[in-house]
Amino acid sequence: MRVKALEKAIEKLNEKIDEYNTKVSIMRTAEDKAYYESLILALEAGRAKLVREVEQHTKGEYGF
Numbered sequence: 001m002r003v004k005a006l007e008k009a010i011e012k013l014n015e016k017i018d019e020y021n022t023k024v025s026i027m028r029t030a031e032d033k034a035y036y037e038s039l040i041l042a043l044e045a046g047r048a049k050l051v052r053e054v055e056q057h058t059k060g061e062y063g064f
Contacts (some may be wrong), residue, residue, distance in 0.1 A: 006054045007054060011044050024037055
């Protein structure tokens, strides 16, 4: 079940990344653009960590 929870978290992160990418595309000021770009970078780093954790858990479970 832990893997399912991690997969759900990854899904939510992907939605947030898409949301912030949309906001960046319509930004008019450099400050706002930098703010959302930094959020995207932080979310992508967290998502990458979660993906690695899911891969670790499923590697032993499924044997690949």
